[in-house]
Amino acid sequence: MKVTRIAYSVRLNPGKCAALAEQARRLGRVRSEVWQRYGSIAGVGSGLTDRQVRDRWLADGTHLQFGVLANAWKETVRDAMADIAANLEGAKVQVRRAVTQRTDDPAERKRMFTALKADQWAGDPFLARQMRKHWKRGRNHTLNQIVVRADKHHAITDARGRLWLAVPGLERRKMVRIPLSTTAVPTGTLRLILRGGRVEVHYQIDASQMRSSQRPCGQRTIGVDKGYTEALTDSDGQPHGVRLGMLLASESDRLKERNRRRAKLRSIANNAALRGDHAKAHRIKTNNLGTVKRDRQAARHRAKMRTEIFTAVHRVVDEAATVIAEDLTKRFAGRKTLGKNMNRRLAAWTKGVTAEALRNVSERRGSALVPVNAAYTSQTCHRCGAFGRRSGDRFHCTPCGVVWQADVNAAINILHRAGDPDIALHTPHHTVKQILQDRTDRHRTRLPVQDSSPAIAERRANHPNRSTTSNQ
Numbered sequence: 001m002k003v004t005r006i007a008y009s010v011r012l013n014p015g016k017c018a019a020l021a022e023q024a025r026r027l028g029r030v031r032s033e034v035w036q037r038y039g040s041i042a043g044v045g046s047g048l049t050d051r052q053v054r055d056r057w058l059a060d061g062t063h064l065q066f067g068v069l070a071n072a073w074k075e076t077v078r079d080a081m082a083d084i085a086a087n088l089e090g091a092k093v094q095v096r097r098a099v100t101q102r103t104d105d106p107a108e109r110k111r112m113f114t115a116l117k118a119d120q121w122a123g124d125p126f127l128a129r130q131m132r133k134h135w136k137r138g139r140n141h142t143l144n145q146i147v148v149r150a151d152k153h154h155a156i157t158d159a160r161g162r163l164w165l166a167v168p169g170l171e172r173r174k175m176v177r178i179p180l181s182t183t184a185v186p187t188g189t190l191r192l193i194l195r196g197g198r199v200e201v202h203y204q205i206d207a208s209q210m211r212s213s214q215r216p217c218g219q220r221t222i223g224v225d226k227g228y229t230e231a232l233t234d235s236d237g238q239p240h241g242v243r244l245g246m247l248l249a250s251e252s253d254r255l256k257e258r259n260r261r262r263a264k265l266r267s268i269a270n271n272a273a274l275r276g277d278h279a280k281a282h283r284i285k286t287n288n289l290g291t292v293k294r295d296r297q298a299a300r301h302r303a304k305m306r307t308e309i310f311t312a313v314h315r316v317v318d319e320a321a322t323v324i325a326e327d328l329t330k331r332f333a334g335r336k337t338l339g340k341n342m343n344r345r346l347a348a349w350t351k352g353v354t355a356e357a358l359r360n361v362s363e364r365r366g367s368a369l370v371p372v373n374a375a376y377t378s379q380t381c382h383r384c385g386a387f388g389r390r391s392g393d394r395f396h397c398t399p400c401g402v403v404w405q406a407d408v409n410a411a412i413n414i415l416h417r418a419g420d421p422d423i424a425l426h427t428p429h430h431t432v433k434q435i436l437q438d439r440t441d442r443h444r445t446r447l448p449v450q451d452s453s454p455a456i457a458e459r460r461a462n463h464p465n466r467s468t469t470s471n472q
Contacts, residue, residue: 005203007180009180012198020194024144028142028143029066030073031079039087045119054074094130099113099116099126100426144193147191148192154166186201197292217362222316223418225378226328231354233411243308244305266284269281305350306353314365323370325369326414377414378390381404382416384400386400394406
């Protein structure tokens, strides 16, 4: 497994920065050309490879119009083709979900899944319609990146111990040397990203070399629920990442105040421009409405979020050999109309980072991550299975007459969901609700066990469970 590390330039010469920016702009034209020509079913969708594209461009002279070195545009073509392929695979995930909801016939599902995997979906009307819906023609907006092959860069250390990274420029045999803020030498293929007058050097290392990967995992099976005030709550009732809510709320309040001030300054600049005082408008836009400081503050906030979430996941894995978690790749549509303040805070909800942390940490430390269908786990009682009412961090169960901590109740339900024979990972939420309601009714009327119910037997056949621990 590979993980990405980032090194930053320190006091980069403006001339070098301008040269790298010009090279990145030209390579951005290469990306745009690749997306325009091959970002469709006739390109990557037909199995076209980056080597075939390179051969075509060398044959017809397309590469001459960009004005960059051969290795630079070839690596950019490879990277752009990989982006298109990833975009295609992301659309297939959505189409697979649509197939699951469309039919319960295992043979028909297998036929459609096989056609998707082999890129033969164009002949099936349903698959073609779904692919047109989810696979949009992309456009390139990346004009600040340079991909450097592993054998085209080297690093040296000067007498003061500062590390310099030498990368190819626009001319042959003329390297651009970048001072870095680290003593660790970047290795492998590099991605240079230019932001705010400095260079970010992205490179990958083997995860087994990291100290955190040497930590052993626990021996238990634990369910976890994603929260807002804390990163995770486990089925033992322990919260992890308790600073997450405070960090999100404080950042949201800071953005609210900053955007209010920027809007006021922008209004002053616009009024000055209308009066003809263009010098004042220019001064305000140059000195008060820039993006360099704003982007660096956002980067620091993202780093804090990732640190808090990854630390929380590590603490869970310290105790668990198997982690049961909700499927965080699904989209959730809220029914309530919320205020601007709450919408701003929820917009920064970090379920994507949490999903990444659970996947990466579990894989690196040898624990098993089991995703389950989390429908109604926050709205049912883990003791009796009845639907209750959630209010903030409290869950009220009327049949039991008990008030549970809402996140702990949801985490226990998620733990139980892993072994549920009737609710699979992709079972539709309305079907899950009916199953839970049937169980509650049986419990109240003291009917026989669920195995004797023909309706439940039919649901098991239509929705086989693929999220149990025995299949991992």
